[in-house]
Amino acid sequence: MTDTAIAASSATEYAGRSGFARALNAFVSRLVIIVPYLWLLFFFLVPFIIVFKISLSQTAIAMPPYIPVLGFGEGLSGFWAQLKQLSIDNYLWLTEDALYFNAYVSSVVIAGISTILTLLVGYPIAYGMARAPATLRPTLLMLVILPFWTSFLIRVYAWIGILKPEGLLNQFLLATGIIDQPLIILNTHTAIFIGIVYSYLPFMILPLYSALEKMDFSLIEAAQDLGCPPISAFWKITFPLSIPGVVAGCLLVFIPAVGEFVIPDLLGGSQTLMIGKTLWNEFFANRDWPVSSAVAVILLLLLVIPIMIFQHAQARAQEQGR
């Protein structure tokens, strides 16, 4: 039973001045739920409904640049007439123009490849951290988290200076004689991969580390004692036990990477097609609000499944935490 319920049913002799206090307690505990609830409804859920509605509207040269602008100014019948103007034209437009389809596909492909690369880079680091001496682990953990606190934009920006044709990487490679022609990395997919792996690495390492750190390493010793060689013990014991971390890490990288804007925009150059960038351009350059809304709705649908998996995993972790 909640505190409120007890307070609300408070009775008789001990009650004293509790009438007011009781009402106050009940009111306050209601407020705890209501305030954040209403905030999120208004600033998170309602905006999505608006996005959906506008995705069914027509572009117009006006402010706001779409029609119909739903409203009850002309009464209920007027509202109904406005409603009839909604159409799925924008969605049809998205299917007709191969640009959008390609953008979605290449977003998913780029995000997928980057996720795998991040996992490959992050796993050995997380593993090494989990096996580091216990006294060193908090420091290592802080070192992983620290870049996360520094601006995303800055970290992406730092790579421009490194990757560009006359940049530091090429200078270094030319000076050491490894190559004799500067590598073209900036404004290619490779640069995007590097950018995503770099930016999202902490998101991968943290869940992996927490899964590996919890693991009892005497299990490995037991496996080896039972005749299992180290490599095989890794695949048969360590990796399966770290799968919750792998799943969480991959989702935390993949989901935001699909809709990523800054990295493809700064590192990928003009010919890279990613949906976050397409949406941005549709909105800011073409000022086509209905089409960018439709792009957003489809992007959301694309991410619903991974987001649901993520939520489910979160809820389960929370259950276990209790």
Next chain:
Amino acid sequence: MKSLGSIRRSFAPWSDPAAKPYIVFENVTKRFGDFTAVNDLSLSIFEREFFALLGASGCGKSTLLRMLAGFDEPTSGRILLDGQDLRGIPPYKRPVNMMFQSYALFPHMTVENNIAFGLKQEGMAKADIEKRVADMLKLVKLEQFAKRKPHQLSGGQRQRVALARSVAKRPKVLLLDEPLGALDKKLREETQFELMDLQQELGLTFVVVTHDQEEAMTMADRIAILDKGEVMQVATPTEVYEAPASRFVAGFVGNVNMFEGKVASRDAGSARISGGNGLTIKTENAGDASAGSDVVFAIRPEKIKVSSKKPADAEANVAEGEIYDIAYLGDMTVYHVRLADGQVVKASSLNAVRISEDPLSWNDRAWISFRPDAGVVLTR
């Protein structure tokens, strides 16, 4: 059956029909969803009593305590304190205080602020609070630790702060949830006696929840033994041990040997029980067992004598067997004797003499014997 009195004190309001109980659980049931934690339970506790709720985890003992404190409300039934129904009264308005198993010391407050917390809620004058806190610190011998935070104390000190905090408000009833559970064995034994002294000194009613039977036996005036949300027996420690009400109680408290059998004959208090193994047991504690009924005869290991020769005592119950196992425990030795039908009987004997040759060894023939008044007949 001979009457079994309380050894400790001549304090026994429960045997006085005129005495009015202080805390009454009246047909209390508590369900959590499908799970019934407490099932139609009735119980009376008297003023100034040291009462123990004993049971395994999940038996409902903590739920009873939490209902008394006000953290849970009974699904049905009533709880009365000093004649007043507690239903609907929130925990912060009940005249009972609780000492938590985890101690629940406020980590951000000093020892003295922890102890003063409840007094401040009452709106007590500042000078009075200071005086009371000083008294409490003295009571638990922590005067020099007043300014420390909980994490700067040892386990035993924390336990004493928790105790001081819960008695500072002079509650009518003090509830103790596994009060010694977090202490090591040695400290636990010392603290048991401190708690008993404190209860005497303050004249409070103590209700303690524990899973440790020794703890309950040592401290409590009476013990309620709980299983699956029901009371199995409420009695003094002596009664619980020497005259358990059921097989469950006999098995739960201490070690016991049980013989299954039928009542062959009975007159007055005594009876003859014939076991399936051909053994016939004479007993003087037949209770309410009627002739012909299936019963269990229960006897504690220390009441059984083991000898290498057949005992001469004509009164005693005697059976022949073979030494199956010997466990030397220092203060005593436990013999496991296998009877003809294969039942293994435990018999313990005190090692009163230092280094004596044990005449019994593995696989020796041996006789067990016990007096007719040594065990009890259990019908439930």
Next chain:
Amino acid sequence: MNSSWSRFNITSIVLGFAFLYLPIVLLVVFSFNESKLVTVWGGFSTKWYGTLFQNKGLMDAAWVTARVGVISATVATVLGTLAALTLTRYTRFRGRVLFSGMVFAPLVMPEVITGLSLLLLFVAVGLDRGFLTVTLAHITFSMCFVAVVVQSRLLTFDRSLEEAAMDLGAPPVKTFFQITLPVILPAIVSGWMLAFTLSLDDLVIASFTSGPGATTLPMKIYSQVRLGVTPEINAACTILIAVVAVGVIAASVVNKRREVQRLRDEQAAQRG
């Protein structure tokens, strides 16, 4: 245990941290470059910091960002803490599934969607884009991060502390302010810091929801970066990194010290 920390593990950690830190280190180093060409070392100089402070556009943007950050982090901390309390304390109320969905979804929502949807909301209700709208947007997405941080603290919170307070006569609201809040305060503080950094960091959502006169620092940096890498931007970035790094390191050193002191106290208490 030490033997198992093999050469392979050490190597992967060293390489991993080099990868994480080298770009940032290079960026900082080249902010002290004399030459205007960012990638060619022309000697040590702090002149770019001088020009940076005379760049009124950047300074204004920094001021906007600081105000948005402090206000949004503070409101987000209050709302996020309430949301965390709701999630952990009220296990049954109508719409709980929807509520927890709305708390967790923004954590992984692509920023372009959050930004676009909030902008369209502001247009729909006729709110002019500017300082207020950016702040509201930042509150909305950072409160969810605060909620997660505070929630994980509340899950390990010993409820018997609250029960003890109530048992000693403190009503629920008083119990919350005297016991619960002080005990979870460190989590709330780190929630605030996280919300502040997220606000400081955000480009995409700010670009959608901000308007004239409320250009934030990331927006300003972004518009200059698109024109090319300049030592001045390196200097601005270095200052931002320094501010955040000093804050985070100081906080963790304080924490660490407190932890060590606590361990020492506990050991001393056990001995004596």
